[in-house]
Amino acid sequence: MKDILVTGGSGFIGSNIVLELQSRFPEARITVLEDFRSSCFKNLLGFKGDLLAYDCSDRAWMNWAKGKKLDIIYHMAAITDTTILDEQKMMFDNVEGFRNVLDLAVEKKAAVVYASSAATYGSIDRPIKESDAGHPNNIYGYSKWIMDQLAPSYYDKTKVVGLRFFNVFGPREYYKGHAASMIYQLALKMMEGHRPRIFKWGEQKRDHIYVKDVVTATLMAHKAKVSTVMNLGTGQATSFNEIVDALNEALGTNHKPDYFDNPYSFYQNFTQADMSHHEKMTGFRCRYTTREGILDYVRNYLLKK
Ligand SMILES: NC(=O)c1ccc[n+]([C@@H]2O[C@H](COP(=O)([O-])OP(=O)(O)OC[C@H]3O[C@@H](n4cnc5c(N)ncnc54)[C@H](O)[C@@H]3O)[C@@H](O)[C@H]2O)c1
Structure with missing residues (x-):
């Protein structure tokens, strides 16, 4: 090639x-x-x-x-x-x-x-x-x-x-802005010292x-x-709670999720x-x-x- x-x-x-x-x-x-x-x-x-x-x-x-x-x-x-x-x-x-x-x-x-x-x-x-x-x-x-x-x-x-x-x-997703992955957006928040905000109760699973x-x-x-x-x-499907755990492990932090209601009826829960x-x-x-x-x-x- x-x-x-x-x-x-x-x-x-x-x-x-x-x-x-x-x-x-x-x-x-x-x-x-x-x-x-x-x-x-x-x-x-x-x-x-x-x-x-x-x-x-x-x-x-x-x-x-x-x-x-x-x-x-x-x-x-x-x-x-x-x-x-x-x-x-x-x-x-x-x-x-x-x-x-x-x-x-x-x-x-x-x-x-x-x-x-x-x-x-x-x-x-x-x-x-x-x-x-x-x-x-x-x-x-x-x-x-x-x-x-x-x-x-x-x-x-x-x-x-x-x-x-x-x-x-993964690397180089920065320029996607709000369309970048949830993993990236949660990591940024946690790196700034904030609790990760995820939909109640973090059990929605995705293949990341x-x-x-x-x-x-x-x-x-x-x-x-x-x-x-x-x-x-x-x-494999990984829940958002598991993602927060992996991010805490990687960052050496212990942020607890801040759960909120999911406003989207068409959301892919799995x-x-x-x-x-x-x-x-x-x-x-x-x-x-x-x-x-x-x-x-x-x-x-x-x-x-
Ligand atoms: N990132 C994901 O999770 C994901 C999931 C499913 C499918 N995809 C697909 O993978 C591909 C790459 O996605 P990505 O995450 O890197 O997104 P991205 O937005 O970073 O990459 C798309 C690129 O295509 C360019 N582009 C868009 N329309 C164009 C056009 N008409 N002519 C020339 N350039 C154009 C954009 O400027 C951008 O650089 C896309 O086709 C996307 O639909 C991505």
């Missing part, structure tokens, strides 16, 4: 992918396509490749590819703030951006690994299989669901692998995966036996990825449990700032 395009490459997950690719494959020609709507160039300090400052839903950027080789596209660009309710904008930017990426991949015979989301599932209170998708709670999840339905129409033309990320946390595992899985994904969409989580399909496709297994990811994140990144 010599010629690589990463869309959304200065974003949280995208920048972790770009910098890992650069370190693993110093000979590769890496280009980032990025319009900086929810990120900052500072996530890419140290990146030595090229950068196209375009919106990927605007086909203008595709001129760049004329006469160029492309082996693989990692498509991370998307509106990621789930509180954005403008349905036309969410659908246009996320779905048309993906369509452009798929069209270019076919032309270049490049593989595509793209970010889908556990938001395609909605509320399911048991380990979630890929076949459970199609009941998103918001327009963001719906845009990812439409992307997942678009992808198979390209399967016979090139390799396309979708990853339904569960809740990702560390970004280092997300990068590893993403870079393995093109080896999937066939084009497919697959879950990417730890396979998510847990069934990882069996993914494991069959690539053999990927997480290296970090959620607790271990929190310890690494806090001790080696947040406390070192």
Whole structure:
């Protein structure tokens, strides 16, 4: 894989992918396509490749590819703030951006690994299989669901692998602001000496995966036996009370949760990825449990700032 395009490459997950690719494959020609709507160039300090400052839903950027080789596209660009309710904008930017990426991949015979989301599932209170998708709670999840339905129409033309990320946390999520992970937001509060505020009674469980595992899985994904969409989580559900415990352990503090009523009726009270399909496709297994990811994140990144 010599010629690589990463869309959304200065974003949280995208920048972790770009910098890992650069370190693993110093000979590769890496280009980032990025319009900086929810990120900052500072996530890419140290990146030595090229950068196209375009919106990927605007086909203008595709001129760049004329006469160029492309082996693989990692498509991370998307509106990621789930509180954005403008349905036309969410659908246009996320779905048309993906369509452009798929069209270019076919032309270049490049593989595509793209970010889908556990938001395609909605509320399911048991380990979630890929076949459970199609009941998103918001327009963001719906845009990812439409992307997942678009992808198979390209399967016979090139390799396309979708990853339904569960809740990702880790270094370089700062520029997501209020859309950054709960783990990050709780850690910041606790580092400032405040009690962590969580919904009553902290027993809601989510599958929180560390970004280092997300990068590893993403870079393995093109080896999937066939084009497919697959879950990417730890396979375990961790409660918010357990997250507060892990944060206290990492920070050496003893903050008790400050519980408050959950105002959201559509809140996902439980998510847990069934990882069996993914494991069959690539053999990927997480290296970090959620607790271990929190310890690494806090001790080696947040406390070192
Ligand atoms: N972080 C998570 O927990 C999570 C969970 C499920 C899915 N995802 C998906 O993973 C991908 C990466 O998410 P992230 O958490 O790194 O978010 P992020 O907001 O940090 O990254 C998205 C990046 O894409 C860029 N972007 C957005 N729309 C664009 C467009 N039309 N053209 C060019 N650039 C554009 C943004 O500026 C940003 O840099 C997204 O597709 C997201 O939907 C993330």
